[in-house]
Amino acid sequence: MASKILAIRNVVNKPLNFFVNKIPQYQTTGYNLKNISTTTIACLNFFNKLPAEKLWKSVTSVSNAGAKKGRGKGAGRIRIRDLNRGQIIGTGKINMLWPGLSAPVIRGRELLKQQRLPDDPERMEKLIKLRDSMTRFRRLRLSPIERGWSGSRMPGRSIGAPDPVGDEEFTGFDTKVLQLRPLLIMKGSLGRTRNYQAMVVTGNGQGLAGFGIGKAKEAPAALRKAKNRAGKKLMNFDIYNGHTVFHDFFTAFGKTKIYVQKKNEGHGLKCHRAIKEICQAIGIKDLRAKLEGSNNLQHIVKAFFVGLLQQRTHQQLAEEKKLHLVEFRAENEHYPIVVASPSVVRTKEEIPKDETLDFNQYIMNDRVIFRRKKFPRFYETMPHYEIFLKKYEKFRNHEKIRLNLKVEYGEIKSFLTDKYPEPKEEKET
Amino acid sequence: MSLLKLLKNNTRNVLIKCNESQLIFISSRKLSIVPSSYDGENPAPKFFSSGIQILLKRLTRPDYAKVFRKRSNSNAPMLETPQYKFLTDEELQIEKEKANQSADRLLQMPPVVKVHEPINDVLSKDPALVGFDSAKYLFTDISFGVANEHRLIVERDPDGILRSCDHDVRKRLNQIYFPMLGRKIREPLIFADDEKLHSLLDRQKYEYVLDRACVQYEPDEPKFQKVTSITYQHIDTNMQYDLLRSTRHFGPLAFYLTWHKCMDSLMFELVQTGAIREAVLLMSLRHAVHGDLKNGADSDALGKQVLTTPVQLSKSEYLTEEDIQLDNKCIECLDAYIVNNSTMKSQQGLALQGFREYYQQMVELSRGLKKAHGTA
Numbered sequence: 001m002a003s004k005i006l007a008i009r010n011v012v013n014k015p016l017n018f019f020v021n022k023i024p025q026y027q028t029t030g031y032n033l034k035n036i037s038t039t040t041i042a043c044l045n046f047f048n049k050l051p052a053e054k055l056w057k058s059v060t061s062v063s064n065a066g067a068k069k070g071r072g073k074g075a076g077r078i079r080i081r082d083l084n085r086g087q088i089i090g091t092g093k094i095n096m097l098w099p100g101l102s103a104p105v106i107r108g109r110e111l112l113k114q115q116r117l118p119d120d121p122e123r124m125e126k127l128i129k130l131r132d133s134m135t136r137f138r139r140l141r142l143s144p145i146e147r148g149w150s151g152s153r154m155p156g157r158s159i160g161a162p163d164p165v166g167d168e169e170f171t172g173f174d175t176k177v178l179q180l181r182p183l184l185i186m187k188g189s190l191g192r193t194r195n196y197q198a199m200v201v202t203g204n205g206q207g208l209a210g211f212g213i214g215k216a217k218e219a220p221a222a223l224r225k226a227k228n229r230a231g232k233k234l235m236n237f238d239i240y241n242g243h244t245v246f247h248d249f250f251t252a253f254g255k256t257k258i259y260v261q262k263k264n265e266g267h268g269l270k271c272h273r274a275i276k277e278i279c280q281a282i283g284i285k286d287l288r289a290k291l292e293g294s295n296n297l298q299h300i301v302k303a304f305f306v307g308l309l310q311q312r313t314h315q316q317l318a319e320e321k322k323l324h325l326v327e328f329r330a331e332n333e334h335y336p337i338v339v340a341s342p343s344v345v346r347t348k349e350e351i352p353k354d355e356t357l358d359f360n361q362y363i364m365n366d367r368v369i370f371r372r373k374k375f376p377r378f379y380e381t382m383p384h385y386e387i388f389l390k391k392y393e394k395f396r397n398h399e400k401i402r403l404n405l406k407v408e409y410g411e412i413k414s415f416l417t418d419k420y421p422e423p424k425e426e427k428e429t
Numbered sequence: 430m431s432l433l434k435l436l437k438n439n440t441r442n443v444l445i446k447c448n449e450s451q452l453i454f455i456s457s458r459k460l461s462i463v464p465s466s467y468d469g470e471n472p473a474p475k476f477f478s479s480g481i482q483i484l485l486k487r488l489t490r491p492d493y494a495k496v497f498r499k500r501s502n503s504n505a506p507m508l509e510t511p512q513y514k515f516l517t518d519e520e521l522q523i524e525k526e527k528a529n530q531s532a533d534r535l536l537q538m539p540p541v542v543k544v545h546e547p548i549n550d551v552l553s554k555d556p557a558l559v560g561f562d563s564a565k566y567l568f569t570d571i572s573f574g575v576a577n578e579h580r581l582i583v584e585r586d587p588d589g590i591l592r593s594c595d596h597d598v599r600k601r602l603n604q605i606y607f608p609m610l611g612r613k614i615r616e617p618l619i620f621a622d623d624e625k626l627h628s629l630l631d632r633q634k635y636e637y638v639l640d641r642a643c644v645q646y647e648p649d650e651p652k653f654q655k656v657t658s659i660t661y662q663h664i665d666t667n668m669q670y671d672l673l674r675s676t677r678h679f680g681p682l683a684f685y686l687t688w689h690k691c692m693d694s695l696m697f698e699l700v701q702t703g704a705i706r707e708a709v710l711l712m713s714l715r716h717a718v719h720g721d722l723k724n725g726a727d728s729d730a731l732g733k734q735v736l737t738t739p740v741q742l743s744k745s746e747y748l749t750e751e752d753i754q755l756d757n758k759c760i761e762c763l764d765a766y767i768v769n770n771s772t773m774k775s776q777q778g779l780a781l782q783g784f785r786e787y788y789q790q791m792v793e794l795s796r797g798l799k800k801a802h803g804t805a
């Protein structure tokens with residue numbers, strides 16, 4: 001309120017000032033001309049006594065105790081700005097032409113003279129804008145294709161094929177970062193030092209893949225080391241029909257347990273993101289994996305690779321059991337397809353009574369997957385859901401009926417529409 | 430100009446006699462097939478006789494890779510995970526037996542029967558009820574366990590007459606009270622609109638059309654017989670028999686062509702592709718249906734012999750002496766048919782000649798191989 005009044009007063013005063021000022025203007029110029037001093041004056045003040053660095057520190061610094069409480073972080077944080085940025089020697093508030101400083105001395109055949117040019121009213125605005133842009137923190141923006149699992153962080157991002165070893169080039173390979181983390185190590189002479197550890201998986205999508213761990217002082221170096229190590233430790237995996245694993249399996253490393261299930265075409269990869277990256281590197285397209293126990297990432301990767309390596313092909317299984325292995329697919333009307341036959345087939349009498357003949361049980365080593373009981377959804381037990389169902393009951397077939405009407409008449413109408421047409425709204429009038 | 434017009438909306442083929450008495454066939458794209466249904470003699474006794482059924486099933490040439498091909502019948506969003514079993518030899522044999530049974534089920538032929546007669550029996554006339562209402566009254570017995578064709582459905586007309594309903598009304602009421610999955614009360618557009626049907630036929634979706642017709646109609650309905658006969662004729666003119674092989678519709682197709690004595694292009698196709706034994710089976714089918722072949726007894730005897738041999742899905746690379754003997758007999762039998770009964774004598778004769786030459790090479794090759802192996 002007070003500021004408003006002041007502003008109004010300024011406007012009201014202005015014309016008065018204009019008249020009042022007119023007369024003394026002559027007087028002041030006259031007065032100034034009379035007193036010309038030649039002595040130097042040192043304009044010492046707080047701002048030009050101290051260097052910029054110290055000045056900024058006084059503004060931005062937070063006390064030790066304050067830092068511990070988390071002050072000087074987050075939204076209200078003051079950042080150091082370089083006020084010299086965008087400023088050029090020879091140009092200033094008053095737009096002057098200084099030959100030899102902000103302009104050449106001779107232009108063409110003409111000797112330039114020091115002169116005042118028309119003022120640039122936007123200069124200050126531009127400077128302020130430039131200074132403001134420095135204060136805002138900008139996160140590195142990635143295109144959605146390049147992005148990893150989360151924002152601009154490395155895990156999940158692609159870092160290209162491993163470097164060639166001698167003449168051997170890794171064509172068709174791609175490497176994905178699985179983990180990148182700083183490790184803090186105490187050293188006798190240096191104290192606490194920071195190392196980076198990276199875990200990556202590389203593969204060509206056609207059965208050849210490997211993983212590697214690299215450590216270095218800097219993150220890029222760690223990634224490079226891990227990538228090249230992964231390239232040197234490639235393993236070959238058979239893929240069933242080019243899209244999935246040969247059979248369900250259980251695998252564990254440390255406290256990490258993984259149950260992997262074979263799936264039919266079109267199922268996709270439904271598993272931990274690291275397992276998904278590994279599957280993509282190998283070329284597996286359909287699979288389900290359930291994680292139990294510890295979710296230590298390095299253990300997950302190791303457990304999954306171990307599990308894949310311990311798979312048995314159908315021929316091996318048939319030979320182990322000395323029985324035909326037969327596949328039944330629902331989409332083929334359960335037509336029996338013999339996928340593997342042993343050299344010698346046992347007869348029914350030769351099979352012991354207590355032998356496990358169930359394929360899944362045999363392949364899981366008699367381990368049974370715990371299937372949690374399915375509870376109704378939280379809303380299904382509530383009274384309002386029953387009310388909703390009762391109300392919805394009479395509309396439950398409307399969608400189908402609408403579709404049928406559209407097929408039959410090309411629009412939504414019934415046998416009564418001809419007799420009692422809908423009132424048409426005339427919009428165009 | 431008038432000639433052009435004639436060409437544009439011509440019937441099936443137009444024969445134009447040019448100078449030097451040369452025949453030019455111009456088959457029109459816009460097709461106007463004259464449908465023919467089984468409205469004369471009843472074909473059912475012949476179609477269902479065991480001899481003909483066996484012949485038709487054999488002519489279908491069932492290839493299990495096609496019979497059990499991937500189908501997405503269920504509306505599940507994803508394919509189910511395949512099941513695996515460890516089986517002994519005997520168990521595998523049992524499973525294969527089961528698969529054979531389900532193949533029989535999948536290849537069960539839609540029946541070929543005579544078109545039904547209209548129902549027209551007045552149950553009672555009650556003059557007292559004349560003008561009781563402006564609308565008909567329909568009465569349906571919906572008690573459980575009665576077959577649709579035996580269900581009691583009657584109508585009371587405004588003039589007081591109580592009569593049994595005709596087939597179309599019966600079908601509609603049956604569908605209302607006991608709906609069949611996939612059957613629509615109103616005729617689907619593909620059967621109601623000729624253009625839609627023909628566009629499907631031009632895209633060679635024969636199996637789809639025939640399957641859909643089986644769901645929508647009863648086999649003794651005139652519309653069913655019209656749609657199927659149009660489809661069969663379309664297949665016949667385009668020689669696309671392979672699209673129906675290993676499906677349940679091949680038997681009725683072969684029967685239709687034989688019944689109407691126009692199986693010569695099928696015969697031509699069989700000879701051309703070297704399925705000489707099936708050609709003999711087709712001959713014996715013709716003889717079983719019409720009994721008008723001169724060497725009918727020979728072909729019947731030969732057909733019985735052929736039926737004991739396994740189905741030939743692909744051309745065999747190795748011939749035994751018995752095969753050669755049988756095939757030579759077949760060729761002789763066919764030769765007699767072409768001379769006496771065929772309507773495509775020159776084309777079939779040429780095709781048979783081509784097959785003979787090819788077969789001679791095969792015979793020499795397999796005999797040479799035998800000699801080389803020292804088994805002869």
